[in-house]
Amino acid sequence: MNTYIMALDQGTTSCRCILYDRQGRPVSTAQKEFRQIYPHAGWVEHDAMEIWSTQMGVAQEALLKINGTWKNVQAIGITNQRETTVVWDKKTGEPICNAIVWQCRRTAEYCDELKRRGLEAAFREKTGLLIDAYFSATKLRWILENVEGARKRAEAGELLFGTIETWLIWKMTGGRVHVTDYSNASRTMLFNIRTLAWDEDILRELEIPACMLPEPRPSSEIYGRTDPNIFGGPIPICGAAGDQQSALFGQTCFEAGEVKNTYGTGGFLLMNTGEHPVFSENGLLTTIAWGIDGTVNYALEGSIFVSGAAVQWLRDELELLSDSDQSEQMAERVADSNGVYVVPAFVGLGAPYWDPYARGAVLGLTRGANKNHLVRATLESMAYQTWELLQVMARDTGQQIVALKVDGGASANNFLMQFQSDILDRPVLRPKCIETTSLGAAYLAGLASGYWKGRADILENWQMDRTFKSNMTSEKREQCLKGWKKAVKCVLGWAKRE
Numbered sequence: 001m002n003t004y005i006m007a008l009d010q011g012t013t014s015c016r017c018i019l020y021d022r023q024g025r026p027v028s029t030a031q032k033e034f035r036q037i038y039p040h041a042g043w044v045e046h047d048a049m050e051i052w053s054t055q056m057g058v059a060q061e062a063l064l065k066i067n068g069t070w071k072n073v074q075a076i077g078i079t080n081q082r083e084t085t086v087v088w089d090k091k092t093g094e095p096i097c098n099a100i101v102w103q104c105r106r107t108a109e110y111c112d113e114l115k116r117r118g119l120e121a122a123f124r125e126k127t128g129l130l131i132d133a134y135f136s137a138t139k140l141r142w143i144l145e146n147v148e149g150a151r152k153r154a155e156a157g158e159l160l161f162g163t164i165e166t167w168l169i170w171k172m173t174g175g176r177v178h179v180t181d182y183s184n185a186s187r188t189m190l191f192n193i194r195t196l197a198w199d200e201d202i203l204r205e206l207e208i209p210a211c212m213l214p215e216p217r218p219s220s221e222i223y224g225r226t227d228p229n230i231f232g233g234p235i236p237i238c239g240a241a242g243d244q245q246s247a248l249f250g251q252t253c254f255e256a257g258e259v260k261n262t263y264g265t266g267g268f269l270l271m272n273t274g275e276h277p278v279f280s281e282n283g284l285l286t287t288i289a290w291g292i293d294g295t296v297n298y299a300l301e302g303s304i305f306v307s308g309a310a311v312q313w314l315r316d317e318l319e320l321l322s323d324s325d326q327s328e329q330m331a332e333r334v335a336d337s338n339g340v341y342v343v344p345a346f347v348g349l350g351a352p353y354w355d356p357y358a359r360g361a362v363l364g365l366t367r368g369a370n371k372n373h374l375v376r377a378t379l380e381s382m383a384y385q386t387w388e389l390l391q392v393m394a395r396d397t398g399q400q401i402v403a404l405k406v407d408g409g410a411s412a413n414n415f416l417m418q419f420q421s422d423i424l425d426r427p428v429l430r431p432k433c434i435e436t437t438s439l440g441a442a443y444l445a446g447l448a449s450g451y452w453k454g455r456a457d458i459l460e461n462w463q464m465d466r467t468f469k470s471n472m473t474s475e476k477r478e479q480c481l482k483g484w485k486k487a488v489k490c491v492l493g494w495a496k497r498e
């Protein structure tokens with residue numbers, strides 16, 4: 001009987017399940033989008049129950065496609081959108097409100113207050129993060145403060161908190177296992193990345209009861225087994241990691257200095273910095289990459305809040321395209337963006353600006369600008385933002401990358417990859433499997449369950465699809481970048497109260 005590793009990839013806009021074989025090849029895939037809820041400008045929510053049912057639905061579908069049963073799955077690995085905050089009732093298993101999504105800006109003013117009180121340096125030293133509404137800590141506090149009765153119930157031990165992998169593991173084990181992995185814990189702004197424990201000072205400061213927090217665990221170990229009612233029999237859950245760290249693992253960036261860039265809903269550049277945390281002077285985050293085999297690896301991260309999501313905006317809000325793939329042909333229909341710049345600061349700007357009050361803009365319009373220019377400028381914005389991150393990463397580490405390994409849904413776009421290489425003046429390397437996020441989770445679970453013996457087995461699986469080489473003059477590059485920098489300046493602080 002063939003056995004596989006089941007990777008559950010719970011992303012910002014869709015749930016995916018992929019079954020991987022020993023060569024790291026996807027043998028069955030199922031995917032479904034779920035609802036995005038925007039109750040107010042700058043707010044983003046998800047229904048955690050919908051995430052749960054959608055995720056289980058795609059898992060069943062992927063098994064069905066190969067006529068498989070639970071016996072064909074050696075282990076499950078989970079990877080997830082990070083920071084998104086769920087609070088649920090321990091007894092009923094029902095969330096007490098919608099999940100607050102990582103993109104949500106509702107706690108920006110409270111973060112300003114924490115900064116005014118001079119807490120940034122201490123938080124940074126402990127968690128590796130800047131104080132920002134992006135992370136789970138202030139979202140969790142918001143729920144405790146604003147959902148009726150939440151604080152009292154949390155203090156009485158009736159409520160549990162989790163990021164999405166915690167929620168899924170808890171649900172899949174029938175409410176028996178309440179854990180998080182170190183990589184996800186390191187995105188909460190409550191976790192001490194040196195001691196690998198919840199930080200008591202921060203918990204006190206934010207008035208968060210420790211009893212509602214999950215137990216932090218390494219990223220590759222047996223957390224528990226699925227409730228037999230879900231798949232017909234128990235399957236061990238053996239790996240979990242935040243999606244960006246998981247992609248770093250899936251790209252086999254096991255050595256310090258190795259870098260990957262993912263183009264998903266957001267865009268995330270991560271460098272493995274080895275067994276010691278490296279701190280940035282320029283707005284990058286220090287985060288845990290994974291904990292495995294008794295060691296912890298750290299990473300330096302540049303986070304872009306809106307990358308592929310800008311293409312979704314073109315599709316769903318502006319209705320300029322019916323499918324994200326079309327953006328490639330539309331961009332190629334014109335020779336350049338005709339001076340148009342799109343700054344997709346829809347939920348503020350992440351690294352290196354960290355401006356929650358920045359908002360999106362289209363600049364440089366002239367009478368000749370058409371929809372193809374707008375689409376092209378949107379794709380170009382994804383490359384410009386990545387260029388900015390690589391600049392600061394080079395400054396922080398003293399290392400210039402030789403080539404950029406890419407992945408994520410939008411890395412399928414050949415125009416974008418070519419433009420990325422042009423702007424960076426570096427080769428862009430796209431692997432055959434651009435679903436590296438889920439592959440990383442599969443590897444973490446497969447290593448813990450003995451499906452793969454060690455990292456050497458996995459390294460052999462990385463295969464090149466295409467290399468994009470720079471084909472732009474330095475004058476043109478300078479001109480493009482100058483326009484981008486000018487455009488970004490225009491949007492900073494836009495939504496700040498006067």
Ligand SMILES: Nc1ncnc2c1ncn2[C@@H]1O[C@H](COP(=O)(O)OP(=O)(O)O)[C@@H](O)[C@H]1O
Pocket residue numbers: 011012013014263264265266307308309310311312324325326327328408409410411412413
């Ligand atoms: N060919 C494409 N060109 C540009 N953007 C794309 C393309 N295919 C997908 N995308 C964008 O990539 C994102 C999906 O990538 P994915 O890695 O699945 O994201 P996530 O895991 O965040 O849900 C969407 O925002 C979509 O608009």
Ligand SMILES: O=P(O)(O)OC[C@H](O)CO
Pocket residue numbers: 011012013080081082083102242243244264265266267
């Ligand atoms: O959904 P993605 O793949 O853009 O990832 C979201 C990140 O984990 C947010 O930190």
